Amino acid sequence: xxxxxxxxxxxxxxxxxxxxxxxxxxxxxxxxxxxxxxxxxxxxxxxxxxxxxxxxxxxxxxxxxxxxxxxxxxxxxxxxxxxxxxxxxxxxxxxxxxxxxxxxxxxxxxxxxxxxxxxxxxxxxxxxxxxxxxxxxxxxxxxxxxxxxxxxxxxxxxxxxxxxxxxxxxxxxxxxxxxxxxxxxxxxxxxxxxxxxxxxxxxxxxxxxxxxxxxxxx
Amino acid sequence: xxxxxxxxxxxxxxxxxxxxxxxxxxxxxxxxxxxxxxxxxxxxxxxxxxxxxxxxxxxxxxxxxxxxxxxxxxxxxxxxxxxxxxxxxxxxxxxxxxxxxxxxxxxxxxxxxxxxxxxxxxxxxxxxxxxxxxxxxxxxxxxxxxxxxxxxxxxxxxxxxxxxxxxxxxxxxxxxxxxxxxxxxxxxxxxxxxxxxxxxxxxxxxxxxxxxxxxxxxxxx
Ligand code: B12
Numbered sequence: 001x002x003x004x005x006x007x008x009x010x011x012x013x014x015x016x017x018x019x020x021x022x023x024x025x026x027x028x029x030x031x032x033x034x035x036x037x038x039x040x041x042x043x044x045x046x047x048x049x050x051x052x053x054x055x056x057x058x059x060x061x062x063x064x065x066x067x068x069x070x071x072x073x074x075x076x077x078x079x080x081x082x083x084x085x086x087x088x089x090x091x092x093x094x095x096x097x098x099x100x101x102x103x104x105x106x107x108x109x110x111x112x113x114x115x116x117x118x119x120x121x122x123x124x125x126x127x128x129x130x131x132x133x134x135x136x137x138x139x140x141x142x143x144x145x146x147x148x149x150x151x152x153x154x155x156x157x158x159x160x161x162x163x164x165x166x167x168x169x170x171x172x173x174x175x176x177x178x179x180x181x182x183x184x185x186x187x188x189x190x191x192x193x194x195x196x197x198x199x200x201x202x203x204x205x206x207x208x209x210x211x212x213x214x215x216x217x218x
Numbered sequence: 219x220x221x222x223x224x225x226x227x228x229x230x231x232x233x234x235x236x237x238x239x240x241x242x243x244x245x246x247x248x249x250x251x252x253x254x255x256x257x258x259x260x261x262x263x264x265x266x267x268x269x270x271x272x273x274x275x276x277x278x279x280x281x282x283x284x285x286x287x288x289x290x291x292x293x294x295x296x297x298x299x300x301x302x303x304x305x306x307x308x309x310x311x312x313x314x315x316x317x318x319x320x321x322x323x324x325x326x327x328x329x330x331x332x333x334x335x336x337x338x339x340x341x342x343x344x345x346x347x348x349x350x351x352x353x354x355x356x357x358x359x360x361x362x363x364x365x366x367x368x369x370x371x372x373x374x375x376x377x378x379x380x381x382x383x384x385x386x387x388x389x390x391x392x393x394x395x396x397x398x399x400x401x402x403x404x405x406x407x408x409x410x411x412x413x414x415x416x417x418x419x420x421x422x423x424x425x426x427x428x429x430x431x432x433x434x435x436x437x438x439x
Contacts, residue, residue: 121346
């Protein structure tokens, strides 16, 4: 389990506050720990994705609270369906965010993701977070637990599930195949690892640092 | 049940998405002598408008909207032939589709239900509709309006591609182009050269009616 930052109001441990979408806060935390960065993670609820019109406002509010206590604040969100609203907040407050439209771009790379959709427009993407939380973030949110007959209304035009596996293990693989079965779709597993997120986080937090894969000479 | 009570109960059951009750009440309303128009405009449509308002406020999420829409569709299936029989003229013909590369269709389907409820003849081309299919459908059905729906930032540029295809086919002037979908804004609609944008289903109906009136006034002038 990765520790998450102290609540707002307490003395920060790190120099940088990273406001992170709850769907990627954990892997962000692991990378921060491994790299020994002086960064505190402040997650926001992942389910905001279903009300993307609220994301920019929530980020702004938290950033304003955190700014006086840190030397800088960064945003671990992509555009995430805010359709530019998050960019406006970032521009106004002088913050940077992750590149791309959503975290799928961050994990797999924008070109690779675009290729999945152009190969099969009816692609539904899962991340480790979505696989693990599928019952809550997908099934319950879409009401499939209460109205199972809605499955085809949602997914009738879909042809496959693509799992962008970051840190796969047998349990996750089992959950991913259960999730695809639940949607009645075949599963394609693509091992993306965590280098995509690590690269984008490095660019976000340490824009001048050595790229991933290069061993920094001391 | 008095007619007023029936309209109120039908409104409430539609709000809850109780399809069997909505269908039964619609039939009961007809048996009581209520007109199909009254059932639609005094109960079903206002109820679905309230569903849209609740979604906007965050009180409802997608499944609640879907089951309400489904309940309304059931009632519409019963009322549609009766409306046709009474000789009510269709308000206009609307060709609708989700653009190429995009398979989101909940918003589009809700708009279709509301358009049909308001008396439009709707031809739904489904999802992932390529520009040439829109051109074909416009030539075939001669609609007053064509609607493009898109939900992803990456598929919005298809609006422009569709409009270019209509221009190339020489039919851009024959049809009003409306665009919509979660990421779309008025500015974006203007930038791609669409004639109108609407943020939700009831606005779509209102704007579509206005546009048709304007179009017809221009033709007869
Ligand atoms: C439900 C939903 C889904 C369902 C779609 C089911 C279906 N059959 O359509 C499912 C779960 C399958 C899904 C899949 C995906 N989704 Co989705 N989805 C949503 C969600 C939660 C709601 C959309 C919706 O249906 N709203 C309800 C309807 C009623 O509202 P509406 O769409 O805005 O429609 C109204 C108006 O726009 C207007 N309107 C609509 N069409 C038209 C047309 C005309 C002509 C006019 C005038 C008006 C008009 O009237 C409608 C009725 O009032 C949104 C988030 C959100 N809250 O917006 C994300 C969202 C749209 N999805 C998103 C994403 C990323 C995806 C996926 C890529 C995710 C994934 N894990 O793979 C896939 C897409 C894959 C693909 N191949 O396309 C992003 C898009 C981000 C972006 N930058 O493009 C969003 C914004 C979520 C987010 N915050 O990231 N999704």
